[in-house]
Amino acid sequence: MRLVLAALLIAAPAFASEQEVPLKDGSGSELMAQHCAACHSADYVRTNAPFMSAEVWKAEVTKMRVAYGAPIDDADAQKILAYLVAAYGAK
Numbered sequence: 001m002r003l004v005l006a007a008l009l010i011a012a013p014a015f016a017s018e019q020e021v022p023l024k025d026g027s028g029s030e031l032m033a034q035h036c037a038a039c040h041s042a043d044y045v046r047t048n049a050p051f052m053s054a055e056v057w058k059a060e061v062t063k064m065r066v067a068y069g070a071p072i073d074d075a076d077a078q079k080i081l082a083y084l085v086a087a088y089g090a091k
């Protein structure tokens, strides 16, 4: 059973563009959907989640804002970051 699950998890990213999986619930999820799916699919967040510690998510949000010009103010960025770490942070 474990093995089957692992195989499914490995195969999942290949289907990411074909089916939208709902985002995990949590305060900040709407802000995230609103601000982080403007340029690319919110699937980017899910696909990268296994590797993302709190620091890496922080750097990622900063990169989206600074390097790619995502229009997200400090207050919203804080809430989005808290949500990302809680719902999609690496253990």
Ligand code: HEC
Binding pocket: 035, 036, 037, 038, 039, 040, 044, 045, 048, 060, 061, 063, 064, 068, 069, 070, 071, 072, 080, 084
């Ligand atoms: C202004 C456009 C824009 C917005 C808004 C934006 N991104 Fe991105 N994002 C990009 C671009 C450009 C890339 C890299 C190119 C690609 O792979 O499509 C990217 C890539 C990513 C990746 C893949 C890893 C990487 O660094 O390449 C993740 C994860 C990600 N974004 C998360 C987010 C999150 C979380 C938010 C909201 C805080 C966000 N993005 C908002 C433009 C944006």
